[in-house]
Amino acid sequence: MFDRIWDRHVVTEMGGGWDLLWLDRILLHDLSGGRALREVAEKGLRIPHPRRVFAMADHAVSSAPGRTAASFPQGALLLESLRAECAAQGVTLFDLGSAGQGIVHVVAPEQAIVLPGLTLACGDSHTCTNGGVGALAFGIGASELAQALATQCLPQRRPGTFRIRFEGARQPGVAAKDMILHAIHRFGADAGTGMAMEYAGSAVRALSLEQRLTLCNLSIEIGAKFGMVAPDDTTFEYLAGRPYAPQGRDWDAALADWRSLPSDPEARFTRDEAIRMEDIAPQCSWGTSPEHGAAVTGRAPRPEEARDAAQSAAWKAALDYMGLEPGQPLLGTKVDWVFIGSCTNSRIEDLREAAAMLRGRRVAEHVTAWVVPGSAAVKRQAEAEGLHRLFTDAGFQWREPGCALCVAANGEAVPPGARCVSTSNRNFVGRQGTGARTHLASPATAAASALAGAIADPRA
Amino acid sequence: MTPFTTVTGPAIPWLKPNTDTDLIIPIQDLLRPGREGLGERCFARLRYRPDGSEDPDFICNRPPWRGAPILLAGENFGCGSSREGAVWALMGMGVRAVIAPSFGDIFFANCFQNGLLPVALPMEAVRRLAEGQGANATVTVDLEREVVIGPDGEAIAFRTDPLRRAALLEGLDGTGLILRHADAIAAFQARAEGERPWQ
Numbered sequence: 326m327f328d329r330i331w332d333r334h335v336v337t338e339m340g341g342g343w344d345l346l347w348l349d350r351i352l353l354h355d356l357s358g359g360r361a362l363r364e365v366a367e368k369g370l371r372i373p374h375p376r377r378v379f380a381m382a383d384h385a386v387s388s389a390p391g392r393t394a395a396s397f398p399q400g401a402l403l404l405e406s407l408r409a410e411c412a413a414q415g416v417t418l419f420d421l422g423s424a425g426q427g428i429v430h431v432v433a434p435e436q437a438i439v440l441p442g443l444t445l446a447c448g449d450s451h452t453c454t455n456g457g458v459g460a461l462a463f464g465i466g467a468s469e470l471a472q473a474l475a476t477q478c479l480p481q482r483r484p485g486t487f488r489i490r491f492e493g494a495r496q497p498g499v500a501a502k503d504m505i506l507h508a509i510h511r512f513g514a515d516a517g518t519g520m521a522m523e524y525a526g527s528a529v530r531a532l533s534l535e536q537r538l539t540l541c542n543l544s545i546e547i548g549a550k551f552g553m554v555a556p557d558d559t560t561f562e563y564l565a566g567r568p569y570a571p572q573g574r575d576w577d578a579a580l581a582d583w584r585s586l587p588s589d590p591e592a593r594f595t596r597d598e599a600i601r602m603e604d605i606a607p608q609c610s611w612g613t614s615p616e617h618g619a620a621v622t623g624r625a626p627r628p629e630e631a632r633d634a635a636q637s638a639a640w641k642a643a644l645d646y647m648g649l650e651p652g653q654p655l656l657g658t659k660v661d662w663v664f665i666g667s668c669t670n671s672r673i674e675d676l677r678e679a680a681a682m683l684r685g686r687r688v689a690e691h692v693t694a695w696v697v698p699g700s701a702a703v704k705r706q707a708e709a710e711g712l713h714r715l716f717t718d719a720g721f722q723w724r725e726p727g728c729a730l731c732v733a734a735n736g737e738a739v740p741p742g743a744r745c746v747s748t749s750n751r752n753f754v755g756r757q758g759t760g761a762r763t764h765l766a767s768p769a770t771a772a773a774s775a776l777a778g779a780i781a782d783p784r785a
Numbered sequence: 786m787t788p789f790t791t792v793t794g795p796a797i798p799w800l801k802p803n804t805d806t807d808l809i810i811p812i813q814d815l816l817r818p819g820r821e822g823l824g825e826r827c828f829a830r831l832r833y834r835p836d837g838s839e840d841p842d843f844i845c846n847r848p849p850w851r852g853a854p855i856l857l858a859g860e861n862f863g864c865g866s867s868r869e870g871a872v873w874a875l876m877g878m879g880v881r882a883v884i885a886p887s888f889g890d891i892f893f894a895n896c897f898q899n900g901l902l903p904v905a906l907p908m909e910a911v912r913r914l915a916e917g918q919g920a921n922a923t924v925t926v927d928l929e930r931e932v933v934i935g936p937d938g939e940a941i942a943f944r945t946d947p948l949r950r951a952a953l954l955e956g957l958d959g960t961g962l963i964l965r966h967a968d969a970i971a972a973f974q975a976r977a978e979g980e981r982p983w984q
């Protein structure tokens with residue numbers, strides 16, 4: 326499937342194994358979008374296909390209830406420049422206050438901007454999320470972004486492929502987030518460097534489209550550039566009727582084409598692994614790399630158990646930063662913050678999963694708990710279902726869509742030394758704020774931990 | 786792009802695995818336009834103490850490595866976020882080449898866009914180079930000959946993708962390279978839009 330889509334997008338071979346790849350879509354966000362568009366203009370060029378480009382206000386916008394751009398002045402400058410460049414070059418911007426605003430990788434599938442069989446690039450490493458619909462989606466840096474905008478193409482080398490088959494049935498309390506955290510822990514944060522992941526197997530076929538997006542979201546945390554799930558009826562049902570989905574005869578033609586995309590059983594992969602679902606329990610990371618994983622019922626490791634001196638030193642530094650003792654059980658570790666949000670886990674099903682844990686219960690007194698819906702559409706849907714009441718009645722703050730505490734680029738941060746169970750994707754040093762300690766987990770585990778005031782098992 | 790041919794100088798031994806780009810440059814430093822001053826903020830969370838003063842124990846603050854042009858790193862250097870600011874910050878601090886067993890893929894691509902040379906060598910070789918570091922030790926990275934010369938004179942060969950190497954040696958502009966294929970791009974677009982109009 327990957328090769329099939331790749332081959333369809335090769336404009337020309339450039340020699341030495343490089344292909345000039347056509348990009349069907351380019352996504353921009355407020356941190357780098359304005360600058361990239363301006364760079365094209367400064368070269369005396371115009372972007373050739375504005376209708377293939379979409380921009381979002383998400384990274385550097387406040388998530389405070391009632392926010393405006395001015396709520397975070399530094400971000401307002403970035404957004405102002407993005408607005409001006411989008412207007413000048415004819416690019417659609419999902420601005421603050423608009424019905425479609427949200428995190429770029431939440432909005433693209435939700436609006437059907439990304440479709441099966443497409444190529445899509447964005448100046449953001451979690452662009453791999455979009456592969457959950459069966460597209461070839463990858464993150465790039467600022468220079469490549471400007472080149473892509475100017476030409477609608479990028480020189481790329483075909484990556485190796487890495488398939489993980491998840492076989493069997495999900496155990497109770499296990500979410501897509503737990504599946505991928507388990508895989509990263511098992512194979513390592515660089516196991517898939519530069520590769521294209523394909524997730525397959527009976528457990529992946531059984532996932533909803535939103536759960537597949539969660540699975541693909543963390544592909545970059547195993548080092549991969551792409552994450553993909555073969556499109557099927559689940560995908561098509563999800564996309565049908567969404568704002569940018571093809572209509573009428575185009576839809577019928579597209580559907581016939583998409584059905585022909587999935588992997589043939591004979592396809593070969595550079596690396597092929599299988600994971601049995603009965604081996605996967607709810608997860609909670611303990612350290613400062615997504616590979617520092619454990620079952621929520623597990624323990625922080627002992628540095629002397631590491632495979633070599635470098636890993637032992639890294640574990641020791643991570644335990645220090647996280648304020649954990651070697652061998653300490655994760656369950657019961659006191660938590661100060663809980664964040665439910667980010668392009669990993671802020672969609673309607675994530676919020677339903679978390680809210681279901683909360684009915685009639687209260688967040689522990691000492692915990693600050695936030696829910697930041699991934700998009701304005703998710704927020705509206707959640708409010709229509711009354712989920713926001715479940716959250717606020719339990720003591721969660723119900724906030725405005727954006728990246729917020731996933732990256733702390735919007736003036737909001739977890740305070741130094743505070744421990745946060747987070748549904749986001751990175752537990753790096755300082756990611757959620759200088760000195761902040763992040764434990765990655767699923768929405769259900771995050772909700773359970775908020776109630777307990779400590780890391781908790783969602784099955785308990 | 787700054788062309789790269791050869792560089793010689795002290796090499797900072799920073800062998801931790803999985804150094805992510807958030808650690809290389811905090812996102813809060815990338816909210817202003819422009820790249821000025823990013824060198825000062827490279828590794829900010831390690832380089833400065835909470836009160837903002839320099840931490841004299843951090844390796845990049847110590848002689849002979851302050852301002853050194855080469856960084857020796859552990860596996861998966863530059864993993865995580867796609868922020869090109871990580872490359873700008875390293876270059877702003879004076880680094881022109883990073884030698885590591887493996888790199889985050891987007892960081893690796895970003896390096897070539899700016900004239901920072903990532904050199905992939907086996908961990909054993911990186912460790913040998915690191916062990917040779919001291920007061921007057923220098924390392925040379927020569928892209929033309931594709932060789933690293935260690936402090937003891939040991940020559941270690943490396944490979945760079947030929948297209949990327951040529952672009953780096955000459956400091957070529959990426960957009961210009963793509964637009965050489967303008968006719969092929971136009972032909973592709975016409976065909977693709979005819980075959981699959983929804984794309």
Ligand code: SF4
Pocket residue numbers: 383384428429430449451667668669727728731732749750
């Ligand atoms: S939610 Fe986090 S990971 Fe996702 S796009 Fe925003 S900052 Fe990046």
